[in-house]
Amino acid sequence: MEPIVIVGGDAAGLSAASKFKREHPERDVVVFEKGEYVSYAACGMPYYIKGAVEEFDDLLQVPPEKLIEDRDIDLRRYHEVVAIDTDAHEVTVDGPDGEFSQPYDQLLIATGARAIEPPFEGMELDGVHTLHSLDSAKAVHDAVRDESPSAVAIVGGGYVGIEMAEAFDAHDVEVHLFEMLPHVLAPFGEMVAEHVEEHLREVGVELHLETAVDGFSGTDGRLDGILAGDERYDVDLALVGVGVAPNAELASEAGIDVGETGAIATDEYGRTSADDVFAAGDCAESRHVVTGAPDYVPLALTANRAGRAIGQTMAGDPTPVGDIAGTAAVKAFDLEAARTGTIDEDEAREAGFDPVSITIKSRSRAHYYPGAEPIHITMVGDRDSNRVLGAAMVGREGVAKRIDTVAAAVHTETTVGELEYFDLSYAPPFSPTWDPVLVAAKVLNGKLD
Structure with a gap:
């Protein structure tokens, strides 16, 4: 029998792999991860940059060696799945030794999401960052430590923007937060937003609400300012945190249905429109428990829970991935x-x-x-x-x-x-x-x- 194949080595993918192996230790499970890091705590990245989490390795939850040796998972890092053939039941993988085909019995797409990079002028400048991967967290952490910026611009007043305002403030940096909407934390409602905004101002964060960012300016390839609301502000580091987009292209190119949210459409068991293909985590839609409609709310518990359920379904015990309510909390100073x-x-x-x-x-x-x-x-x-x-x-x-x-x-x-x-x-x-x-x-x- 062909192996279970999983694309993506973080929350959803490894939850599924681990659950399936517990149920069927004799079966082969292959996990392809295109990057270096697996099983990491992305939600802890702002607190690593702040200094509350002292060591980078503290963000790594399960070492690759443990996954391979203790859980008997065939984990292959630096292997990118570049195509899926749902008729042939195989994926094409680009690895260190070139491309090859890998057949599968069942497939889980857990490709996650990526930080949205708006078409701002100057996005390529040194000093302009996004925050979604561990590599990006390390880059921002090192920039704060090594370059001692005096003023930082944060673009976006969502989770990342609020948490990073606190992180930068801990390093005695002047913080400017730009949000094009009337309020920060839009999904939390106006009442919550107004209290958070008042507190941010009390602690010294410069809020620029209803202010669209036009781009960044630089000298010799290095950031020196942000252009917003017909004004220019001197900054020497910028973080663009305007949201994430699901990595659904691999599925779409294989003819797998993508929902109106832009994420991969799934049923209550995480199954996609293709036979024996599942999707979970930040690349997949979920059903909202109140509206009953497909929704896209990429959160850690949703990914872990869905991955575990799909691993159990793949093992022969159909288990719903569960509806979501968008339950979330954020610390704002x-x-x-x-x-x-x-x-x-x-x-x-x-x-x-x-x-x-x-x-x-x-x-x-x-x-x-x-x-x-x-x-x-x-x-x-x-x-x-x-x-x-x-x-x-x-x-x-x-x-x-x-x-x-x-x-x-x-x-x-x-x-x-x-x-x-x-x-x-x-x-x-x-x-x-x-x-x-x-x-x-x-x-x-x-x-x-």
């Missing part, structure tokens, strides 16, 4: 921001709901216990079904994990009334008697009635 489900009322209406939203202010601990901090929550419910559709939160503590309670309610189609009566834990150092989530549900339920 001293603030925590989090979101789950559908919080945009227009999106909810498009999905057939009659959304109602409320915003409340509560506290992270009992009011009399030292250190209690405000928590602001926006929660959205459906007037017709009373179902919890989503929530967004912001505060200095107790936010990043509280969102998980709402995520659980979203996944189980819990009603707002039911959430109001969840038996959540209480102790003065951790929560008021009525947890902020319960307060939000209570207020929202009253409005839905």
Whole structure:
């Protein structure tokens, strides 16, 4: 029998490989990875640049030797799959010794995503960076350490932009953050964004909202400024973090369906339109648990969970990859921001709901216990079904994990009334008697009635 072949050696790919090998240790599993690094913590890269993660190797989760020797996975780094023939059940691989064909029994495409590089003038200048691979993280880390920049421009106010503002600030660098939209962290909603923006200004980040970047200027091939909003700002390092794009070209060129999001279309088991071919991770679509529509939210848990499920399906036990709610948290200096489900009322209406939203202010601990901090929550419910559709939160503590309670309610189609009566834990150092989530549900339920 031909081997299981996996394209991509990070979260989804290696989760699938490891799960399949546990179920069928006698079968061959070949993992092709075009780069040097496998099984790494991409989400930790800003904290490595900041200095909170001291060693580069700390970002490497499972050494290649362990994958090969302990898990008996045929891992081949520096091997790029350049074509897939779904009729012949084989892939074409470009390796150190040239091209060759590799037959497969079943195939998983886990090619991930790449940082979007806008067509800005000056993107090629030394000092202009993106951040998605470990190589890029090391390049930014070394530039901060070796070049001691005095001013940095960040383009994009999403996860990467906010986390990198904190990372650069830790090195006493003047930070300019440019966002073409009215607010940072657009998926988190206006309430969260405004609190984060206020805090960013308090800590000294120069925000340039509703400001489109035109390009970069340089001298002798080296960055010396950013051009934005009819102004020029002196900077000696720039990070472009405007999002990622799925690496779906390999699948598309093989005739495999790509969805409207630009990622590879899959069913509930991660199967693509081609027989015996699966896709997972940052290159693949998922189904949104609220809207029921295909969505593209590239996050670490989604990739790991889908990869493991596909490994089990390949092994003969069909296992759904699971729906997504877009649950996410981000650290913005001293603030925590989090979101789950559908919080945009227009999106909810498009999905057939009659959304109602409320915003409340509560506290992270009992009011009399030292250190209690405000928590602001926006929660959205459906007037017709009373179902919890989503929530967004912001505060200095107790936010990043509280969102998980709402995520659980979203996944189980819990009603707002039911959430109001969840038996959540209480102790003065951790929560008021009525947890902020319960307060939000209570207020929202009253409005839905």
